[in-house]
Amino acid sequence: xxxxxxxxxxxxxxxxxxxxxxxxxxxxxxxxxxxxxxxxxxxxxxxxxxxxxxxxxxxxxxxxxxxxxxxxxxxxxxxxxxxxxxxxxxxxxxxxxxxxxxxxxxxxxxxxxxxxxxxxxxxxxxxxxxxxxxxxxxxxxxxxxxxxxxxxxxxxxxxxxxxxxxxxxxxxxxxxxxxxxxxxxxxxxxxxxxxxxxxxxxxxxxxxxxxxxxxxxxxxxxxxxxxxxxxxxxxxxxxxxxxxxxxxxxxxxxxxxxxxxxxxxxxxxxxxxxxxxxxxxxxxxxxxxxxxxxxxxxxxxxxxxxxxxxxxxxxxxxxxxxxxxxxxxxxxxxxxxxxxxxxxxxxxxxxxxxxxxxxxxxxxxxxxxxxxxxxxxxxxxxxxxxxxxxxxxxxxxxxxxxxxxxxxxxxxxxxxxxxxxxxxxxxxxxxxxxxxxxxxxxxxxxxxxxxxxxxxxxxxxxxxxxxxxxxxxxxxxxxxxxxxxxxxxxxxxxxxxxxxxxxxxxxxxxxxxxxxxxxxxxxxxxxxxxxxxxxxxxxxxxxxxxxxxxxxxxxxxxxxxxxxxxxxxxxxxxxxx
Amino acid sequence: xxxxxxxxxxxxxxxxxxxxxxxxxxxxxxxxxxxxxxxxxxxxxxxxxxxxxxxxxxxxxxxxxxxxxxxxxxxxxxxxxxxxxxxxxxxxx
Numbered sequence: 001x002x003x004x005x006x007x008x009x010x011x012x013x014x015x016x017x018x019x020x021x022x023x024x025x026x027x028x029x030x031x032x033x034x035x036x037x038x039x040x041x042x043x044x045x046x047x048x049x050x051x052x053x054x055x056x057x058x059x060x061x062x063x064x065x066x067x068x069x070x071x072x073x074x075x076x077x078x079x080x081x082x083x084x085x086x087x088x089x090x091x092x093x094x095x096x097x098x099x100x101x102x103x104x105x106x107x108x109x110x111x112x113x114x115x116x117x118x119x120x121x122x123x124x125x126x127x128x129x130x131x132x133x134x135x136x137x138x139x140x141x142x143x144x145x146x147x148x149x150x151x152x153x154x155x156x157x158x159x160x161x162x163x164x165x166x167x168x169x170x171x172x173x174x175x176x177x178x179x180x181x182x183x184x185x186x187x188x189x190x191x192x193x194x195x196x197x198x199x200x201x202x203x204x205x206x207x208x209x210x211x212x213x214x215x216x217x218x219x220x221x222x223x224x225x226x227x228x229x230x231x232x233x234x235x236x237x238x239x240x241x242x243x244x245x246x247x248x249x250x251x252x253x254x255x256x257x258x259x260x261x262x263x264x265x266x267x268x269x270x271x272x273x274x275x276x277x278x279x280x281x282x283x284x285x286x287x288x289x290x291x292x293x294x295x296x297x298x299x300x301x302x303x304x305x306x307x308x309x310x311x312x313x314x315x316x317x318x319x320x321x322x323x324x325x326x327x328x329x330x331x332x333x334x335x336x337x338x339x340x341x342x343x344x345x346x347x348x349x350x351x352x353x354x355x356x357x358x359x360x361x362x363x364x365x366x367x368x369x370x371x372x373x374x375x376x377x378x379x380x381x382x383x384x385x386x387x388x389x390x391x392x393x394x395x396x397x398x399x400x401x402x403x404x405x406x407x408x409x410x411x412x413x414x415x416x417x418x419x420x421x422x423x424x425x426x427x428x429x430x431x432x433x434x435x436x437x438x439x440x441x442x443x444x445x446x447x448x449x450x451x452x453x454x455x456x457x458x459x460x461x462x463x464x465x466x467x468x469x470x471x472x473x474x475x476x477x478x479x480x481x482x483x484x485x486x487x488x489x490x491x492x493x494x495x496x497x498x499x500x501x502x503x504x505x506x507x508x509x510x511x512x513x514x515x516x517x518x519x520x521x522x523x524x525x526x527x528x529x530x531x532x533x534x535x536x537x538x539x540x541x542x543x544x545x546x547x548x549x550x551x552x553x554x555x556x557x558x559x560x561x562x563x564x565x566x567x568x569x570x571x572x573x574x575x576x577x
Numbered sequence: 578x579x580x581x582x583x584x585x586x587x588x589x590x591x592x593x594x595x596x597x598x599x600x601x602x603x604x605x606x607x608x609x610x611x612x613x614x615x616x617x618x619x620x621x622x623x624x625x626x627x628x629x630x631x632x633x634x635x636x637x638x639x640x641x642x643x644x645x646x647x648x649x650x651x652x653x654x655x656x657x658x659x660x661x662x663x664x665x666x667x668x669x670x
Contacts, residue, residue: 250667
């Protein structure tokens with residue numbers, strides 16, 4: 001193994017290249033970022049102070065020809081949750097980094113308030129270059145300028161104005177296949193951790209890169225073929241399947257029908273107007289506007305769930321509008337116009353913000369009287385407030401809980417300080433169980449119970465039944481493994497139903513590492529990742545009382561099913577204990 | 578008695594309409610009428626080899642927002658004004 005770890009200290013203008021320790025050899029992606037954060041970051045530190053670190057790690061198989069595996073994990077202590085955080089994105093940046101044989105980048109030191117730098121990486125080495133000229137600018141303009149200066153083929157990771165404001169809602173933006181800042185490791189405020197280390201961008205050029213070393217090519221090829229067969233045959237992931245045809249927005253209608261799509265800051269779970277912003281409508285609009293669908297977030301993806309949304313005249317492409325973004329910036333704010341949602345999404349991308357957190361923030365601000373629900377102009381003005389760094393903007397950029405508290409809102413849909421995604425836990429209780437118990441704060445991707453509760457993938461469970469400890473636990477463990485391999489979580493739709501696909505994923509990992517893992521090892525590997533994350537949180541001061549949903553969701557009935565979140569504390573406590 | 582039937586995603590394309598109205602006493606009876614009316618959906622929804630619950634894997638049918646798997650399946654009774662939603666396999670997140 002010739003992979004290495006880069007350690008970057010902007011404040012001291014220092015880049016060190018380190019050998020990969022034995023403990024890290026079999027890790028990648030989330031498994032590696034969480035282990036490094038646990039090993040090197042004081043859990044009690046101020047997340048924006050000098051002792052935090054932000055870690056980038058491609059997955060174990062990322063950079064190979066393993067299908068749908070272009071994921072990069074980013075980890076740190078989160079300023080939003082106060083706990084450990086891993087967020088990942090699909091982007092060619094991940095593959096380029098892996099091909100340069102970089103197993104992880106650890107960015108440390110600071111805090112730095114000015115004099116931003118960019119880290120340039122290529123086959124000849126690494127250097128820090130001045131990036132101050134891009135400070136304060138929108139990321140769409142900046143990414144164009146970067147590509148003009150450094151070439152169209154580079155991978156870019158960067159932070160925007162929100163991170164420069166030390167906003168607890170600031171993500172890390174990676175360039176998509178068109179070079180736009182639309183692929184996000186968005187959750188948890190990792191952008192602010194990066195910016196306070198003094199690092200504004202990372203540029204990766206993989207020309208002449210050696211590529212990822214594969215220890216057992218036969219095992220790898222066997223696994224790759226099995227996984228590819230599963231992805232191209234499963235109804236959800238195959239060419240012409242739901243994700244490929246409609247994107248993630250295909251969920252709008254089914255979750256709305258199930259009574260679990262939150263409208264008006266989690267006030268009801270269904271509304272006929274949702275159909276106006278559905279995946280079906282969006283796909284039709286994209287076709288008419290000559291945008292792009294299907295589209296891939298990174299080379300080698302066999303699913304192709306992404307897209308390029310444009311303005312009504314087909315101009316000003318802005319990248320994908322994901323299901324979560326449509327919901328957060330739309331129905332949750334009582335906005336049912338895809339063009340307005342698209343513009344809000346563009347503003348989030350331009351400012352470097354997570355759309356789920358931003359949409360929830362706008363909704364609680366509306367509930368707090370800052371604007372009326374459905375006031376599209378006011379929602380857009382909130383983005384201007386952030387861009388201008390006004391006092392209101394500095395409240396909003398710190399996310400949902402901060403904003404809700406600032407305006408006296410008691411119905412704040414957060415867990416561990418992080419806003420909930422697009423499924424109301426009162427109507428779909430397995431996902432609520434995951435929201436409550438994952439070390440990440442409210443995060444649907446940590447254990448996507450929707451697959452089983454709504455889509456019938458990996459089994460069928462009634463979404464209104466509160467007995468979901470086992471479902472959430474199994475999904476959280478398997479997800480931690482997928483996030484470690486570098487595969488997209490959407491591969492789970494296929495591998496949960498097709499055993500050979502899961503075998504293939506394990507064989508790919510064996511091929512890269514020269515290991516002899518089996519499918520039976522998956523739960524234990526996943527548990528080991530989550531145990532590390534939970535231990536970090538425990539040392540940061542979290543207790544089981546933090547594994548709870550907000551009071552209003554346990555007491556206020558959600559129409560149309562008029563149910564509350566009635567998963568008992570005892571069940572929540574047994575999920576990961 | 579009128580039942581509102583809603584088609585989504587690829588089923589909407591195959592049916593050629595987003596919404597249709599039928600009269601039926603239960604879900605099984607409704608499906609006979611739907612498949613007779615919309616030939617494009619034949620072979621897409623039912624799994625004839627499965628006798629217990631002959632719905633193709635991944636296909637979701639909801640009556641008033643409740644999946645029929647957790648109601649009485651094809652014997653689920655329908656009442657005037659009920660809404661039935663039919664989805665092909667979907668995913669995302």
